[in-house]
Amino acid sequence: MDGELIQAGKFIGAGLSMIGAAGAGVGIGLLVQGALNGMARNPDAYGNLLTTMILGIAFAEAIAIYCLVVSFMMLFVL
Amino acid sequence: MEETRKWKWGKYRWWVLGLLILTWVSITFIATPIQPHIQVAPERILLEPLITLPIIGDFYLVNTLPTLILVDIIIILMALAVKKALQGGNLIPKGITSMVEMLVEVLYNMTETSAGKYTKKIFPWFASIFILVIVANFTKILPGFETIGVLHHYEHGYESQYLAGNWYNIIPVEAHRGAGYILTPFLRGVSTDLNFTLALALIAVFMTQVVGVQTQGLGYFTKFLNVKTIFSKPGLGFIDFLVGFLELISELAKVLSFTFRLFGVMFSGTVLVALMGSMLPIFAPAGIFLFELFMGAIQAFVFGMLTMVFMVQATQGHGEQADH
Numbered sequence: 001m002d003g004e005l006i007q008a009g010k011f012i013g014a015g016l017s018m019i020g021a022a023g024a025g026v027g028i029g030l031l032v033q034g035a036l037n038g039m040a041r042n043p044d045a046y047g048n049l050l051t052t053m054i055l056g057i058a059f060a061e062a063i064a065i066y067c068l069v070v071s072f073m074m075l076f077v078l
Numbered sequence: 079m080e081e082t083r084k085w086k087w088g089k090y091r092w093w094v095l096g097l098l099i100l101t102w103v104s105i106t107f108i109a110t111p112i113q114p115h116i117q118v119a120p121e122r123i124l125l126e127p128l129i130t131l132p133i134i135g136d137f138y139l140v141n142t143l144p145t146l147i148l149v150d151i152i153i154i155l156m157a158l159a160v161k162k163a164l165q166g167g168n169l170i171p172k173g174i175t176s177m178v179e180m181l182v183e184v185l186y187n188m189t190e191t192s193a194g195k196y197t198k199k200i201f202p203w204f205a206s207i208f209i210l211v212i213v214a215n216f217t218k219i220l221p222g223f224e225t226i227g228v229l230h231h232y233e234h235g236y237e238s239q240y241l242a243g244n245w246y247n248i249i250p251v252e253a254h255r256g257a258g259y260i261l262t263p264f265l266r267g268v269s270t271d272l273n274f275t276l277a278l279a280l281i282a283v284f285m286t287q288v289v290g291v292q293t294q295g296l297g298y299f300t301k302f303l304n305v306k307t308i309f310s311k312p313g314l315g316f317i318d319f320l321v322g323f324l325e326l327i328s329e330l331a332k333v334l335s336f337t338f339r340l341f342g343v344m345f346s347g348t349v350l351v352a353l354m355g356s357m358l359p360i361f362a363p364a365g366i367f368l369f370e371l372f373m374g375a376i377q378a379f380v381f382g383m384l385t386m387v388f389m390v391q392a393t394q395g396h397g398e399q400a401d402h
Contacts, residue, residue, distance in 0.1 A: 054376060054379075055379075055380060055383060057376075058339075058376050058377065058379075058380040059380070061343075062335065062338075062339040062342070062343075062380075065338065065339060065342030065343055065346065066338055066339075066342065068342055068346050069338050069341065069342040069345075072118060072345070072346070072349075073118070076116055076117060076118050077118050077119075
């Protein structure tokens with residue numbers, strides 16, 4: 001009974017810790033919005049804006065990855 | 079007005095069809111995928127430690143070490159090929175030389191726009207970290223990666239099937255408790271090892287401090303221990319001291335964020351590919367794998383770019399911010 005409770009706790013914790021990925025989704029959406037606005041105003045800056053956008057997306061996604069790492073830790077390590 | 083060609087099927091559709099049929103044949107008759115056993119720490123190939131140091135402890139032969147050797151060999155062979163091609167004397171590159179030249183030129187231009195006169199100090203770190211991480215992430219496409227390995231006894235394992243010689247196959251039939259096997263692959267992606275990413279992060283952050291000291295002298299450390307303005311500006315001077323303390327904490331946060339960004343992306347990619355391979359083995363893992371390769375390249379770029387940006391920030395002191 002105890003082992004099952006701990007297992008259930010692990011699953012609940014892993015699921016709850018992924019709520020933080022919502023912030024990353026919003027952040028990436030805002031980033032792409034800004035980049036698209038810039039590209040629409042000034043199509044010559046396409047290459048520059050694309051590179052900076054990809055860089056910014058990697059940063060915003062890293063936060064979601066931290067949530068994922070905590071979730072993996074809960075499922076498989078602890 | 080240009081005329082648009084009528085779209086026709088290409089010739090690669092036969093290759094795709096052939097590979098799909100090959101996948102179906104191999105899944106039905108040779109090896110059906112099983113649910114992977116996911117473990118954050120890399121698995122041990124040999125169960126006894128290789129060497130035992132007195133204080134630090136045991137060193138095992140782990141999954142990711144053969145991969146690291148393979149990645150190193152690939153990078154060294156690439157460098158030797160470029161060197162041999164450059165010795166011919168013709169300045170027009172072709173083949174691998176042109177690819178490497180394009181890569182180095184793009185990275186150098188990027189460094190030059192940010193760094194200015196310290197480009198020659200900063201560029202080697204950016205390029206080395208980028209090339210190492212991107213080759214380490216692209217090596218995962220080789221066949222047999224994370225699928226060929228040693229079968230270990232495990233409690234909740236699967237049964238195995240005898241193929242030929244010393245080769246066994248693991249089949250998706252749950253075995254009785256205590257008599258099952260799981261697979262420990264010989265090769266596992268290097269970036270999924272927390273040691274590799276932690277080592278790279280420590281090197282990057284430490285060399286940032288070194289570049290700062292090289293360009294600014296020992297005055298670089300007043301970034302962290304800011305006692306210059308405590309007495310000249312009474313109230314705000316103390317806040318400068320606290321800001322210096324926060325900078326120190328932010329350096330440690332940089333180490334952590336470097337480590338877990340790369341590790342998280344690559345490890346979750348590995349888990350996704352393995353799970354997708356066990357659920358929908360015919361075509362879906364190819365799409366996920368393409369996405370993972372793209373993410374691996376992006377993470378390599380981000381790691382290198384962040385190192386470069388931090389080094390550029392380390393060469394600029396406090397006072398220069400007022401010049402902008």
